[in-house]
Structure formats: structure tokens, C-alpha cells
Amino acid sequence: MLEELRIQGVRNLAPARLRLGSGFNIFLGPNGAGKTSILEACHLLAMGRSFRTPQLRRVVREGEHYLGVGGDVSDPVTGGRHRLGVEWQGTRRSRLDGQWLKGHAAVAEWLPARVLHAGSFDLVGGGPEERRRLLDWGCFHGVSGYREAWQRWRRAHEQRNAALRQGQTRAAREFEGPLVEAGERITRAREEYVQRWRACTVDAAARLGFSADLDGLDLRLRPGWEQRRSLAEAVERSRAGDEERGFAQVGPQRADLILRLAGRDATEGSRGEQKRLITGLVVGQGLMLMERSGRSPLLLLDDVLSELDRGVASGLIAGLRDLGWQVLMTAVGAGFPGQEGQEPQWFHVEHGRVYEGSDPHVSRPHVPRET
Structure with a gap:
């Protein structure tokens, strides 16, 4: 659980130190007040990246050159x-218990977080990169040894690509052995995860009240090469083309999820069906995390109540309440479906300043530079 969130230098937000509740934490305020930036800061801490832009310099407050987000978590x-x-x-650095790290994975391990925002609902019809991110998050937190295998594959993949770009074909072939070994390991892990993920997505839909909309859900992995061949065979067949183009054309970096509802591609479903599917997939991942580790995710909901129809929104809020997950949610108004019986922690956001409770006149202490 994220007990405290400290923010400095993030977009239009004033420095803030927020004590969070274990259930719903709701950030109220008008559009443009900075509510989404709070969730963005939390996502940056959990994932090492923003869900709004791939360039962290764009997240830095105008006129400043430093961004810092910190948090205290309990397991x-x-x-x-x-x-x-x-x-x-200028570059990102991550820290765990006062020690600077190489990469962000060790931080991410202690704060498993999922986000639903307007862009999330383009996942079905968009390119495969975001679907791979969704899948890899689940495998990272739910499959033993996945992170290490993925890191070994990525290192070999990048080294081979660098050699291909430089025309060093003999050197490129030396990386094929470790690339294939690690690539097949992460693909087996992905396949194992996807098999269980389907059942957990259906379970999530039942808990949230729209199980009928996911009847006939088919969720499968497309590994990134012809499935009738091994990765070693695929790399060998693709070698000449890779050498000509200067990069790998087959492998786990080309993987994708196949999503079908009632026998048809999910892209042919209505916008509402696609939104319910994505909601089920994300909550299903949280159920898998609980099942495999006993931990629950931190869920970030950015104005999703305006994206979902009233029945689904009500079911989502009520279902998350019953699950007991920690939720950070933005909203324009205090009234929303499914909040009956909730005792959330309220925050008011106005002109980039965050106040505890709905009273905008309550002052908040600044977070120190060390986050």
C-alpha cells in the first residue's frame, strides 16, 4: 500500500506531501486543476514513466529543471x-531505501500499479506496444524469473541489433544463442500467464457486473513469429533480411495479444464493449496478482467515470470496494455511482495545490527536495 506520496516539480503542481488512505482516495477539482498530474506522478513512481508522454522532460514544471516523486509503501x-x-x-534516476539503483525494476516491484484513463480504452484498436506493456506488467509481477529472462533477452536483442546496424554480421550471429534461449523463456512465461489471465478477466467481469458482455472471450498470445516454428528457426530464416535491414524482424518484441469476443475480433465490438473488455483485463490482472502473491495493486482511475456508462461505472466502484484495493481516482464532482457505503479520503485540487478534504482553505505542507 502507498501510505505517502511526495511530489515536487511535476507540471503545474505545487510541492505536496499526501497521506493516503488504504481504500478510495478521491481528488476533486475543475478541469485543468492538476488532478491528472497527481496520478501521473504516482504512475511515474510505480512504473518509471508517465502514462501521458514518453518524454519525462515534458512532465517537469515549467521554468524548473528538477522533478522528484517519492513514496512510502508497506507490504x-x-x-x-x-x-x-x-x-x-536530464536523466531519470530511481532510489530504493536510500540507495540509487540501475534501472527502475526494483522500485516497481514494491508498488504494483495499474492505470485506467481515456487513452487506455484505445488499447484494443491501437498498436501492439501498449498490449505488450499490459502483458509484461502481469508477467513481471506474476511469473517467477520473468524479469531476469526479459533483461537477458533485451540485452542480447539490443546487442544484435547494434551489430546489424554496423554491418558486423559475424558478431550479430554470436548473440543469437542467448537471444533465442531467453526469448523462448519469456514467451513460455507469457503463454502461461495469458492462459490464466482469460479466466481472471471473466471473473473480474462477474465481480463488476458485466460478465454477459464478455461471453466467448478468447485471449491468446501471438508470439512474434510463425507459431509453427521455433524461435531459433524463425531467427535463422529471418537472418538475411535482418542483415539487409539492420534490425530483427522476428522475436518477442513483435508479440501481440489476440482478443476476440463471441468469435469476432474485439476491434469489431462497440466502443462500450471494448471499454468493458479493457476494464476486465486490468482488474483481472489485479486478481491474478492477489492470487499469486497475496498482494493487491494500486489502481489509478483518471476520470474513468465519464468514459464508462453508469451501470459499468457503478459496478466498477462497488467491485473495487468489495475487493478492498487502494484506489486513487480523479473526479469533477463529489457524487458518482457506486459510492454508497464508501468512506473515501477526499482531496481538493485547485490551481495546482492539493488540500486534504473538500475544503480548499486547508493548508498543506510542502514536500522537501529529497524525495
């Missing part, structure tokens, strides 16, 4: 507590 499984941090000053 209900181990009983441990950790202090997380990420900052940007």
Missing part, C-alpha cells in the same frame, strides 16, 4: 516498509 505480505523515489534532471 502486507512481508510486513516490510520501503521508501521509494524517482527523479529527473
